[in-house]
Amino acid sequence: MRERVLDLVFLLGVLFKGLDGLVELVGGVVLLFVTPAKLQHAADRATSGELAEDPHDLIANLIVHGAAHLQHGSIVFAAVYLLVHGVVKVAIVIALLVGSRRIYPWAMAALGAFLIFQLYELVTHPSIGVAILTVFDAVIIWLTWREWRRGRELRTTWRGTVAWVFRRPVAD
Structure with a gap:
């Protein structure tokens, strides 16, 4: 049971990383074409209703404050x-979906590099x-390592986990 739950968490994590990567790609492209003034205007419009209702709303104030302090270089x-x-997240997810076990060490290395940067950000x-x-x-890095160590491709984990979730026998 524990193994199946970990498999499910791994698959959901991969799915989340893929969706997160797509959102980051879209956000990055949008930021390339948006000026700080346009971002400030968008932040004001997006939060005006919430701030009219609750002027002390934490999230809305963080958005407005963050947009007000953006400069072109930081954008x-x-x-x-x-x-x-x-790009890295989407590439990792695509490679995992294609079925290459060789991607696991690369995925762990890339996520590890992001993790180091995040630790730096967390400290500073x-x-x-x-x-x-x-x-x-x-x-996710630990679950990826676990999956790589077990010698399974993502589609094998997917098939077994889906069958377990829906309580169907796995056809090998």
């Missing part, structure tokens, strides 16, 4: 960071979001 850095991060600019993301990435 370009964020865009490039999101694009690189997104602590935040709950980065802490949660760091723990999540560490768990």
Whole structure:
């Protein structure tokens, strides 16, 4: 039972990383074409209703405050960071879906590099979001290592886990 739950967490983590990578790609492309003034305007529009209802709303105030302090250089850095991060995540997920076990060490190395950067960010600019993301990435790295060590491809794990979730026998 524990093994099946870990398999399910691994598959959900891979799915989340793929979706996260797509969102980062879209966000990076958008940031390449958006000026700080446009971002400030979008932040104001997106949060105006919430701030009218609750002027002390933490999330809305963080968004407005963050947008107000953006500069062109920081937007370009964020865009490039999101694009690189997104491309790497999407490439890892695609390679895992194609069925190559050789991608596991590369996936762990790439996620490990992101993890090191996140640890640096956590030390220099602590935040709950980065802490949660760091723990999540560490768990995904461990689950990827576990999967690689077991010698299974993603599709094998997928088939067995889906069968377990829906309580069907696995056809080999």
